[in-house]
Amino acid sequence: MNRPQAINKMIDSIKRLPGIGPKMAERLSYHLLKVSDVEVERLISAIQSARRQMQVCSVCFNVGEQDPCVVCQDSSRDKTILAVVETPQDLLALAKVKEYTGLYFVLGGALNPLEGIGPDDLRITGLINRLKNGTITEIIIATDTDSKGETTALYLAELIKHFNIKVTRLGYGLPVGGDIEYADEVTLSRAIAGRRVIDT
């Protein structure tokens, strides 16, 4: 006896989500068959209405209710400093740190040659364009401190050195190999205070 086709299809769709393996997908699928209509509708409508309401900011590529987003619209922010992050989650983590009052740019990931993610898959051209008007005098590269994030940081530092812009990296108060979005606020604020110039 084989599993019904419709369940296999559901498992396949769920398996495409990041971090969900085949066994987890199976477990979630049978759960979703078992729960009430109300429960499933709540899940589906939460996904759909978030997708409907959320917009990608055309300036920093953060996800938010407005375009430009609240950070980019905030005139009290220091427009000469730009923190480059991998994801909107990383931006949210940094936004909790009061010491940082500059702006942001969401790259959309990190370079990862093993998975075929190269410069064209990230918003690197957009970042370079944003530097051209000369307002920004410092870039803090706040990519993750794993090997992909480090590679991305070096790559960006190399690109940006042609501009007259100071390029810094978050200070190593961060645990190496860690994920920025999981860092606590104190560690993050130390990392900002201890940021350093990338020598290329």
Place this chain on the structure above:
Amino acid sequence: MNRPQAINKMIDSIKRLPGIGPKMAERLSYHLLKVSDVEVERLISAIQSARRQMQVCSVCFNVGEQDPCVVCQDSSRDKTILAVVETPQDLLALAKVKEYTGLYFVLGGALNPLEGIGPDDLRITGLINRLKNGTITEIIIATDTDSKGETTALYLAELIKHFNIKVTRLGYGLPVGGDIEYADEVTLSRAIAGRRVIDT
């Protein structure tokens, strides 16, 4: 800056799924914001059409395309033996074993006093009713071998002993392909208790 309300709602809905923690829910939510409409529609319609097409068998409580399910409709099966399993996934696993030709009954879980799951939350009354016509002469209790499954097995064995039915439990021992040095003591002592003569 706080996370937009719509994203929080999506995270909350996803966090309700079994085995999904807060960080995983956040990661999945941002992923679902980022992917294409086609991708999200595929996921949602796979869930909805599986829920539409799948039925719970009114005889064994398996999930399938028909009611009664293909197993219960199969006249070549031995109607005197009934394997009691916790979930439809367990049923599918057992159905791959050609040696077993009997029928099934899906309990819908296991007793778990710590999480407030008692006999009334499982299909125990349904199971007992099924035994009443006297067709079944053996019940194989195929609940999981963790403490919840064991408790459930003992509870069922106690209930069923009032009927003139042989109650068995799946044999314990080493998993095939396993490494003795990694087996736990309880499994090893059961394997020794259940040792068998090698026929040569």
